[in-house]
Amino acid sequence: MAAACALTAAAAATVLPLVLGSGSGNDAGSGDRAQPGGQRVAQASPAKADTCTDPEASLTPSGADGPTIDRIKKAGHLVVGVDQNSYRWGYRDPATRRLDGFDIALVRAIAKNILGSEDKVTYRAIPTNERVEALQDGKVDIVVRTMTINCERAKQVAFSTAYFQAGQQVLAPKGSTISGYNTSLQGKRVCTATGSTAYDALKAKSYGAVFADTPTEQRTVPNQLDCLVKLQLGLVDAVVTDNALAAGQAAQDPAVDLKGQPFTTEYYGVATKLGNDDLVRRINQVLVDYRAGGDQSPWMKAYRKWLSADLKGIEAPPAPKYR
Template sequence: MEGRRGGVVRGIAVLAVAVALTASACSAGAAPVDRVRVRSAERPVPVGVELNPATTSAGGAPVPQCDPTASLRPTDLPPPGAMPAGSTMRAIQDRGRLIAGVDQNTYLFGFRDPTTNALQGFDIDRVREIAQAIFGDPGRVQFKVITSAERIDAITSGEVDVVVRTMTATCERWAKINFSQVYYTAGQRVLVEKSSGVQGVDQLGGQRVCAAKGSTSINRLSAAPARPQLVAVDNWSDCLVLLQQGQVAAVSTDDTILAGMVAQDPNVRMVGPRFTEEPYGIGIAKQSEDLVRFVNAVLRESIGSGSWTRSYTQWLTSTGQPPTPPTARYRD
């Protein structure tokens, strides 16, 4: 019994010495093992960011000349739910839903309402008008969220029936897909922080400027005489984040998209005049000319009934442009 008690006492004594040594080391300010010296930290960037990417403005096959604003003449609209047999619209009607490629990150044009999670915006209104004309129900839509760079492939692969996503009609794109008549005309400008002294694209030489991959905006920046450094992203909202973090000097795209950014962040502003013209059209597959004519009839009805103006008033008054629909032009 005595030997056991002595062992316990000796154990306690050893433990006390260990604790005392530890306390002494701590009080002496002992340095931790494997200390790592942090010199700098890179700010996080959105997924998919590319610096000075290749653009279609640099070389490539010559583009056939055309009038990109001229579409196919509209037909008379059949009653909803009674699409002509054998037509593209009848195939959509039989499927039970319109499949539309859209954006969910461009405030005012295509974005998710944070309270309802529903897609809203000027482009979304155009999609619902097409669904109304086919089904008599604007809600018969399957939305597919795509990036700017995915728009052409989504159409040519048959993944979607239409793309309504701030898409500029160009001759290069007309060679691959069809477009509806122009439903809105925007123009490229520059967005900077309010404290910036930049007044236009000509003052951005050597500085980082953000634009979306696959957009006409990034191609125009690539050809700008000032030669800015291009930062390409998947979604326009990523450009706003990079500007807010000070990782780019400016964002440059259509003034309608920039107006949505200004509405979200009071610390940014648009500068300089429009230096391009961007006629927006609804993208449709080459083999679906009947759908092009149908959509043009829907747009004609929307403009004539005042639906287009009401949609503009709800979403785009802040752009400062008059609520005047583009004049329709047809190539046949």
């Protein structure tokens, strides 16, 4: 565990707040611009402007261009907010220095559809709590970073249809008395990422867990991987995060394990700035193609390559919902 801790801590120490580059890992220029099949389709009724009853329902797909797509094409590259510290999802392979993972594979599919090349991407590594701000400030065109779709976020950014189903779960050392999201958390120090749905869940029902920051102890962190480091160093007793991310962390460190069962159902979506409807529709069209093909779809191939070893038993992507 000490060796795993050292490796993880070293990786966290080299994280850059801004990462620019194509899929090969080389710089691709700056990007501070102002604007950046084959399965059942679930239909949803349009929601009123002041209500949110089905946040996963997105705009219908379209392959047409529009003002946002035109700006991206003129710039010649897609600026994407990603994570480079989530093993299996978005991480920098130490052997190749290439960004890889399930989320990165989807980024490449979107870039290829819009720009004709999966390498015309500028990657920006952004913390969990800065995803919405990065979109609103125009620092990125889209965010593909295990971002859960919910009503509160849907007021701030626009989401594609869901591309993955996850749930909150507890991660703790294998020998821990913690058995899941229950009373075994009483008095235990729990780490979460700032601005995450995990923190919101604990705030709503903590089972006596100690999860808030104090002047002497920081239990909320900008990046989820920092929670694993704190767990390895004995600074916290458990982590609450998406089971999809927790499974990747358990794969990094065999001394920790997922506890209990997921206690929420959440869906990841590609996020963009409110009002960029043409881009949302284009991404939804990409996702139609990405899901198509059954067991041989690009989605299933990416799942088998990146996630199946740690998240077993998934047979298909979530069905899209449209409004």
